[in-house]
Amino acid sequence: MSERPLDLDAVKAFVSVAELGSFTRAAEAMQTTQAAISLKLKRLEDRVGLRLVERTPRYVALSANGVTFLERARELLDAHDRALGAFVGARQRLSLGVSDHVAGPELPALIARMNAQDPELLIEVRIASSGDLLQSFDRRELDAVIVRLHAGRGDGELLAEETLGWFAAPHWQHRADEPLPIATLAEPCGVRVLAGRLLDAAAVPWREVFVGGGVPSVAAAVTAGLGVAALAPRMLPFGAVDVGARLGLPEIPRLPVLLHTRVRDGRAYDALAALSAAFRSVVRG
The missing domain is CATH 1.10.10.10 (Winged helix-like DNA-binding domain superfamily/Winged helix DNA-binding domain)
Structure with a gap:
């Protein structure tokens, strides 16, 4: 050669x-x-x-x-x-917010990939609800956020659309004479609001039996057999099954995942582009 x-x-x-x-x-x-x-x-x-x-x-x-x-x-x-x-000289900084319902188990590996790609970029990550993150973004406390579509917002770059389902533990059974037990995140979770509206529109009685501080805790409640949760398949605990069709629950529409950012160039922009492509890969499978 x-x-x-x-x-x-x-x-x-x-x-x-x-x-x-x-x-x-x-x-x-x-x-x-x-x-x-x-x-x-x-x-x-x-x-x-x-x-x-x-x-x-x-x-x-x-x-x-x-x-x-x-x-x-x-x-x-x-x-x-x-x-x-x-x-x-000084390291560039990127403050990034990621929604609870977007930050799946693969997030640590994706952030590690960003760090490996550019060790001179200081990445700060905050996990919260889409609504809270958008408020922080609008106050310029965050450089970029990756969130679910939020009511009243028409901006943001579409990264992917993700399917959600109604999931429960494999041997869990619903008692027909009782309201559907739901495990969910606390307000202002948009998925929680959407799930409630869909159930109400379908005239399905329901009640919250578990309100968690993050998607992993909701998934743990599903594993424990406490009830049903509206989740993306990639968020599921091992063995959880979709019970929506069996229980006649309303179909959950595909939910967009959006990137809101003020970063337009430099190292932070390159890192966000790489992370966005990785998210597309994860969500699309």
Whole structure:
């Protein structure tokens, strides 16, 4: 091979494809087109003389050489960021709010990916209801928020639309002579309000038997067999089942996940773009 250096943008495109499992999502994360990502990857493969990614119409997977190269590619990008960071001075800061009903179990891994992508970016995360986060965003206490669609708000960038269902423990049974027991978050949770309105419109008697301080606590109540909760499938405890059809409960419409941000450039913008692409990947499955 010649001594021609590697193109760092091409290396970054390869790592993004490997982590997101998709040329389309990698393009979203890098604010470019799928064709541009494909071209960068082809040039990288030509440069190293190896096939790094196996492409089929249905999936993208790393080749054996790609798996080996991935670790080295990450090390190269980390070294590059450290070299630049030594001359930048103060770390940039990104204050990010994420809604309870959006911040699933994968959130720590997504934030860790952001940290790994840019160690010089200081990320602060707040988890709360969509309504509370939007108020903080409007007061300029947060740089960006990822929330459910909120009544009266027409702004924000659509990241994905997510399906919710009525979930309960696998052996839980509803007593027909009693109101439907509901586990939910406290006000001002938008999903709580929506679930109540749907049940009322369908003339389904219900009562709150558990009000939790976060989605994990609501999921724990489901596991304990206390009742039913309106949740996204990715939030579920192991073994929970959708009982909506069996109980004749109203269908929950797909709920948009939106990004509200004042960040328009720089490291924080790149990190948000990567996180947005990752959220799309998680929500769409």
